[in-house]
Amino acid sequence: MPTNVFSPPALEPGTLRVFPLGGLGEVGRNMTVFEYEGKLLVVDCGVLFPEEHQPGVDLILPDFEPIRHRLDDIVGVVLTHGHEDHIGAVPYLLKLKRDIPLIGSGLTLALIEAKLKEHRIRPFTLTVTEGQREQVGPFDLEFIAVNHSIPDALAVAVRTPAGLVLATGDFKMDQLPLDGRITDLRAFSRLGEEGVDLFLVDSTNADVPGFTPTERGIGPVLDQVISKSPRRVIVASFSSHVHRVQQVVDAAAANGRRVAFLGRSMVRNMTIAENLGYLNVPDGVLIDYKKAQDLPDDRIVYMSTGSQGEPMAVLSRMANLEHAIEPGEGDTVILASSQIPGNENAIYRVIDGLTKLGANVVHKGNAKVHVSGHAAAGELLYCYNILRPRNVLPVHGEYRHLMANAKLAQDTGIPAERTILAENGTVVDLKNGVAEVVGQLDIGFVYVDGSTVGEITDADLKDRRILGEEGFISVIVVVDGKTGRVVSGPDIHARGVAEDDSVFEGVKPKIAAALAEAVQSGTRDNHALSQVVRRTIGRWVNQSLRRRPMIVPVVIEA
């Protein structure tokens, strides 16, 4: 993972140390640690979703190794907002130490508390709101409203005697947000005048020119599509995107339709959002999906999960007719969501399935039903010019995003040597207004697979990739312990290699002959005999099938 590991020096008094444990060189598992005078503050603690080269993995966590033995030093975890890539790893951190305090806005804490409940953890929490200032250990924290694709997101300013750091979390600068809660540029200006020593800034859309369009532009499109739909309407989006759901609810109500939520996370999150006042549903609009099925087709909008083509989510199951609600001729399906890179094929499989059932599928490819939640290049330039930070550390993004963000900073006059291109585990010290890389920790990926955390290694994933591409051949031979003579076998079992195991009949005598020869020349050791088996069948399968399955030779003495 890190290319150039070296240890940081002992932290000097009066110096602030910052080291990201996740979110750099990737989109997900955001987590950054601040250290001052022996105390640690964590900002965000999210998960990363696996890609195709990480088969079978459920989730990927930040590597807690650098702080694992310092859990008592953690004075708090600030959660900037409630998305999985910022809060999803909190349960795994709290399993190491349950009483680490969580700090965040009302909605953010409500979402993490619901998640922790499933892990049977009741956390210590401190609810904060924009404008609020809190001293947590040696860290003087100020929270600032930012606009994002989930309500109640916060940036955090961290003051220590070493200087002022501003971490944006995820944000954009929609100037007409649905809830009127804009990214607080007045607060940014005040911080800029005070002097921002280090700026940790969202890079997700730094390579997108211009400005992210307003969320408000989606409502009229939804309204128009719904008003023209002759039968049922099914909208899929992210289950945390309260404002998107709000617009669906509003468009449904305006067209005399009721709304039913589908999918466990959608139901859970919207219940929370409505209870806390983030989602406003007119009386009599919501309906349970079971009762909704009795309504006339043109009186209902289903709001569901599954916009990324996830095979177990509601929308995929509908497309496969594995859900109580079966889409058909005249129904309209709206995917009011992005296409996260890597998910395109799964999304298009769902779109094709729904189209085949007769549904009219509206998605971002053919209508303006999605806008991003992240600031594009134009917005980031505003931030740099308002803040004029002394040092910049682009975070949250693949390398090309971090690089693009650094270039934007430099375009506004920040010197190249003051824009730090870091990776996960890079240790940055801030001292006398200068931020510098002082170390690179050796950290990696922590895989959650089933009930295990960190037990599946990269070597296991490599094995899985080989197995998944080529299958395996297991060859079992029982030999007489004294004579080395073959007593039983070779028995060959293969999966994913050939239609049936009879193709291996021809190689069995070759294996037996190779073993006999080895025994005759004095080989008795099981491992050496296994290697003889491996070489013989390996050569055969490569020559006869032109393939390289995994070979598992087992020689048993009996």
Added chain:
Amino acid sequence: MPTNVFSPPALEPGTLRVFPLGGLGEVGRNMTVFEYEGKLLVVDCGVLFPEEHQPGVDLILPDFEPIRHRLDDIVGVVLTHGHEDHIGAVPYLLKLKRDIPLIGSGLTLALIEAKLKEHRIRPFTLTVTEGQREQVGPFDLEFIAVNHSIPDALAVAVRTPAGLVLATGDFKMDQLPLDGRITDLRAFSRLGEEGVDLFLVDSTNADVPGFTPTERGIGPVLDQVISKSPRRVIVASFSSHVHRVQQVVDAAAANGRRVAFLGRSMVRNMTIAENLGYLNVPDGVLIDYKKAQDLPDDRIVYMSTGSQGEPMAVLSRMANLEHAIEPGEGDTVILASSQIPGNENAIYRVIDGLTKLGANVVHKGNAKVHVSGHAAAGELLYCYNILRPRNVLPVHGEYRHLMANAKLAQDTGIPAERTILAENGTVVDLKNGVAEVVGQLDIGFVYVDGSTVGEITDADLKDRRILGEEGFISVIVVVDGKTGRVVSGPDIHARGVAEDDSVFEGVKPKIAAALAEAVQSGTRDNHALSQVVRRTIGRWVNQSLRRRPMIVPVVIEA
């Protein structure tokens, strides 16, 4: 695969039968069979590239089953153009019968001949050109120029007493193509006036509104990027895209740079294209890549393969510093290509790798360096209005593309019952100006894996998916044939499941106990004992690890 299999009736005299064997419900392996009076004409014979749910597969072929026993009836294979998804399966068809004649344009035949040479096959060929008419068995063929992302593409009109069929192949309607060879709408008009009974039409971009921009627009962008590049320029694109390469060559020459081709298919195809006059390289511009490394950095453009992030292609190897040419600070890389769905992650990994090395990466996301090769909705409307076909069979595309194309046809006034939404194996009969579905053949995917064709089944792929996601546990027990007592084992070997096999120590006594109990209650049969092993370890791994690896129990008598 096909949802509703039923046999077509015997073909009546005077009726034309059409059945696609590939290319419907997918983008790739295009192949359509025409049958008249006992003779078969094949149009295209391409391959499909596997998706992530088809792991380890090299290529997917059309299912030749419906024509396998009628190879002697095939009077010819028309190849509309030289792309892999139209010619790639020809070697596999010719392996069944070597003397089936191939019919196509000069470039198309040169490309397939080069490919067949690798398979040691010298085919019978008939070179045709636009405007040409040829009687092939009972089929009266007319070839019509079409514009596509490879030169020398042809549509084919097939006349029999049953009527006139027009198959477009892949095409678009660039009105200012680089070689001046436009899709021949005058010929389309003539056919329309004669009366087109059935129209087989490219659906790839039917759901894209408007018009595909002209290829000519890319040249100035390439010129500008190259002129501003301080050091080396590396351009990656499809190795068959002669016009794209022509524009790179022209922009390089205009900027005083020489061009070196990189990658086996790029070198091979461009040699063919230059020899046949499709690619015009000014004297002294081409240079061997080994010599190119001696040139000053600002005097060279490398033209390479790998624009889809293919791990073994030149561009990926450059990004991983596994190629003689190592990109660095100040170099410019241009991906002048589309992002084929499913390849995005691989492409972005290459972009990130190159960015990290210091290269400036230009791609379709940040510059106009690619246009599609297929007609968008606006162009298709022109075709429908010029041709006014009696029946339409949209081909070449996923279901949503076929559906969008059918809708366009209907928008121009073709009745819904005359637009046929077919899948692979759908049998369509044309008689008295009416085309109707008369059968659905039971055909599937034919996987090429290593040297085997059609031996890997969907069941094998399912095994591979399980192995790739979860790994496997093999449990080997040697029992005494007479007493059923365990003589050796259980021996447990696992891959992709746990970091080391010691985690299984705890379950071994459980397996031994379960076997002893089974033997005591009279079980001797090896299969039944295997099932005892499978159940015991399956339950254990599910409860203790929450996973479901493949379990391979082996009970051996000795």
